[in-house]
Amino acid sequence: MSVTDEYLSNNAAHAVSFDGPLPLPPSRHLAVVACMDARLNIYEILGLTKGEAHVIRNAGGAVTDDAIRSLTISQRLLGTREIILIHHTDCGMLTFTDDEFKQQIEKETEIRPAWAAEAFSDLEDDVRQSIRRIKVNPFVPYTDAVRGFVFDVATGRLHEVPAHPGEAG
Amino acid sequence: MSVTDEYLSNNAAHAVSFDGPLPLPPSRHLAVVACMDARLNIYEILGLTKGEAHVIRNAGGAVTDDAIRSLTISQRLLGTREIILIHHTDCGMLTFTDDEFKQQIEKETEIRPAWAAEAFSDLEDDVRQSIRRIKVNPFVPYTDAVRGFVFDVATGRLHEVPAHPGEAG
Numbered sequence: 501m502s503v504t505d506e507y508l509s510n511n512a513a514h515a516v517s518f519d520g521p522l523p524l525p526p527s528r529h530l531a532v533v534a535c536m537d538a539r540l541n542i543y544e545i546l547g548l549t550k551g552e553a554h555v556i557r558n559a560g561g562a563v564t565d566d567a568i569r570s571l572t573i574s575q576r577l578l579g580t581r582e583i584i585l586i587h588h589t590d591c592g593m594l595t596f597t598d599d600e601f602k603q604q605i606e607k608e609t610e611i612r613p614a615w616a617a618e619a620f621s622d623l624e625d626d627v628r629q630s631i632r633r634i635k636v637n638p639f640v641p642y643t644d645a646v647r648g649f650v651f652d653v654a655t656g657r658l659h660e661v662p663a664h665p666g667e668a669g
Numbered sequence: 670m671s672v673t674d675e676y677l678s679n680n681a682a683h684a685v686s687f688d689g690p691l692p693l694p695p696s697r698h699l700a701v702v703a704c705m706d707a708r709l710n711i712y713e714i715l716g717l718t719k720g721e722a723h724v725i726r727n728a729g730g731a732v733t734d735d736a737i738r739s740l741t742i743s744q745r746l747l748g749t750r751e752i753i754l755i756h757h758t759d760c761g762m763l764t765f766t767d768d769e770f771k772q773q774i775e776k777e778t779e780i781r782p783a784w785a786a787e788a789f790s791d792l793e794d795d796v797r798q799s800i801r802r803i804k805v806n807p808f809v810p811y812t813d814a815v816r817g818f819v820f821d822v823a824t825g826r827l828h829e830v831p832a833h834p835g836e837a838g
Binding site: 520555584614653 | 780
């Protein structure tokens, strides 16, 4: 039995008491962009309930073109207005560099990815980078309520990242 | 008080009883790629517990270059081996076309996005498209255990998408 099959049997049990459907647009008009890290259950971390917010996740919680695509659809077609960005301590993206990762891939496959891996060396700086990428983007219309946080995987707590380095969070 | 502030106060309550930290690599060696839809709590749907799987999410659960970036990092650096793809009924991506969405954006901002919006008209076909994009990708090394599902937002149940149209799921 594969891991996938185990989770499918969990799903069959879950469906027995399932209560749906809810409306399509997020009821709290919120979109979250977070790292894919296995330890970040965004629903628990924010006390988020089903139907309330879009959840966008990728390696690092980076604001890539694809995150912009998702945010654009989220705001323009489905009415979200606030954005929460979540990076976290002990992130895998702090453990390598784009150059070494892509060289390793090229060595094994003879093909070099045309994309950036988006590794980073400073958590708070990368959160600020992510906020800036949203604010300058022409397609995301509502950027007044964009706030960035670092989730501490040891304590479960979110720390807000100040807009400028050295300010209080 | 903004919606974001409400969720931050939830987080403070959550952190009181938080139990961490867990190890960085996902303990079940699984990556999930799912739609950002607000009704999809992937942890509940799969009975997934913190620390077990990477969760990658975007508009549609599309296998974009950014999803490939995340899967590449997930498998090559953090040891995941199985992939579960989740699309769902009543998806926003079924309600528009790339052309009309991008024309509307261009009309308002005078700039046309250089990215595809990734709207689709057939759920199961798009799941199959996503599986194929992973299987042909040179950077994702483990593609034997890639399975695709449609989540029914009315019943809470996952239906497996057959590899070829018309086969039993």
